[in-house]
């Protein structure tokens with residue numbers, strides 16, 4: 001059966017890294033069809049919206065979405081992201097954002113002693129601090145107020161926590177839950193209670209609850225002590241940028257947004273990188289790794305393995321972009337991956 005893939009290359013460095021991810025997937029010779037969706041900031045300037053009104057239906061007609069990044073200095077970020085990325089995650093109910101962080105051989109470590117880094121973040125992806133609930137009153141006046149409300153639902157927390165337990169069972173049987181239930185006494189306390197409840201049906205998994213500030217410190221002081229980490233939307237966002245640096249840099253990190261249904265979205269963790277966009281120097285490995293996660297999701301296990309082995313070989317051979325201390329261009333890294341396939 002042909003896999004139908006929607007491609008949203010997006011803005012800035014997005015199209016540059018997605019071109020390499022597509023090239024790598026094409027080299028695997030699968031029965032796969034790309035459908036380029038020209039959504040993003042250019043669409044906004046032409047039509048006043050980041051994507052068409054029927055975008056969610058269009059997306060659902062595919063097996064997966066491969067996304068580069070969106071965000072451009074010409075449009076306020078909250079318009080851009082709520083008009084596309086967050087709308088897709090919420091509208092398609094992709095409630096878990098899986099973000100592996102593994103330091104590959106050949107990639108320089110920023111920590112002395114090169115400690116082992118092999119974590120999997122399971123980030124809540126549709127509610128919490130990013131629920132989009134809030135508003136502003138007294139606009140423009142001295143007494144103006146901005147309110148941003150975090151929404152934690154029992155069902156919403158449970159489904160992502162269950163996913164994290166299942167993944168912990170497939171790995172080392174250790175789950176760390178990021179929380180802040182000392183200062184925030186409602187949402188994160190509910191979160192902690194749900195973790196305890198779900199733990200009861202996964203007694204083989206060792207769970208630890210770590211306050212997010214201490215967890216951030218531990219990620220850099222003792223990364224080898226962490227395996228699967230489950231976190232709220234905002235905490236997961238922040239911690240996974242730290243994790244990206246632990247695996248070499250922003251350009252290395254991959255992610256999968258998954259839900260209960262078949263459709264899922266795959267994207268590097270980084271943004272549109274306006275500071276380096278258009279120069280052909282963005283690291284494409286996070287995007288290529290995301291494409292590898294996509295192949296796994298599509299049931300193409302052999303292709304997934306082959307692509308991961310090629311990424312590892314390219315790193316071992318140190319064909320790296322300058323963010324990792326190398327001299328290769330975006331395209332040269334993509335070509336090197338293809339050569340090793």
Ligand code: NAD
Pocket residue numbers: 013017068069070071072073077081085250251252267268269270271272273274275276281282283284286323
């Ligand atoms: P960013 O991830 O784009 O950039 C942060 C730093 O990492 C920059 O120095 C950049 O050069 C570097 N970097 C990022 N990707 C890289 C790559 N592939 N190779 C080498 N270096 C890389 O984050 P930002 O600067 O905070 O955001 C820029 C824009 O992207 C904003 O509009 C933001 O809202 C948007 N954004 C979008 C997504 C997304 O679409 N998934 C994610 C994050 C940020």
Ligand code: IPM
Pocket residue numbers: 081085086237269271
């Ligand atoms: C990410 C990004 C997004 C997020 C932004 C662009 C809304 O930073 O995917 O990590 O915070 O989810």
Ligand code: MN
Pocket residue numbers: 237238241269
């Ligand atoms: Mn982020």
